[in-house]
Amino acid sequence: MPELPEVETVKNGLAPFMENAVITYVQQNRPDLRFPFPDNFAKRLHGVQVKHLSRRAKYLLGHLTNGEILVMHLGMSGRFIIDDQGGDEKNAKKPGVFLHHNQVHSSHDHVIFNFNTGTVIRYNDVRRFGFMTLVEERKLQQHKFFHSLGVEPLSDDFNAAYLAEKAFQKSTTLKAFLLNQKIIAGLGNIYVCEALHMAGLSPKREAQVLATSQGKANRKTEALVRAVKTVLQKAISAGGSTLRDHRQADGSLGYFQHSFQVYGRENEPCLKAKCQGQVSRIVQSGRSTFFCKTCQK
DNA sequence: AAAAGCCCCTGGACGC
């Protein structure tokens, strides 16, 4: 479930169960996900308390009392399922996590965290594009997963001047430019499509349209920055998007997918006011792009 | 250096 709003939602859903809880036992069911687990991964977590959770780009970070950070990435299909032995029904409506009171385990439950509170949290990932590792807190920024990451799109560091500077003289498409985590960290296929539509920009345009010949911002840069922030904020407010998961009916689903303007709407009418166009689907760098040829120029 | 492809993996939807 993995773009920035979904990871943020998962973080918020897990926090009441993980923060301040002590990990008593970790059951690691295979040696690797996308990458091998680090040496003694499970053992290094035993008896360690989770101070708090945070998010950087699409990474979920568990800050531990032993000075390490549990780095988790959900890939395409990763999710967390909570078996709340305590039966805390108040938390049952949190989006982003799946709450179960019956222990239905699946062969895709790869890591199972047991806490001193009785809560059990399972990491389930059918396609195994996700991964986990442990990094010393003070070395996080220089770690290979983090050292080249771009700015957080919801921070003040993401602004028109920054975007113009990065786009200056770049011939890559706007779609690929926005998907590049080294420039903006956390956007994925859905929210890039949605933001470009909101900004009225074609995904096929060259990124350099976002900069003047001096490398400064222009109206398009301003519009795109505003669109990215707006679409992400709305998605987070809605608890993220839930796709292709019709099994869970326990109130744990985000609902931003009902607000998609273009994503997944091939051949349907453009929803922008006064636009008579319809949504097209093309393939860019091997992935679907949805956009309206009429109002995205 | 920048940009474009390829690949990892499983399973659901669809056409025949």
Next chain:
DNA sequence: TGCGTCCAGGGGCTTT
């Protein structure tokens, strides 16, 4: 019912 093809919210690595 079964089989083949395509597709899926990511990103690292290799090739041009």
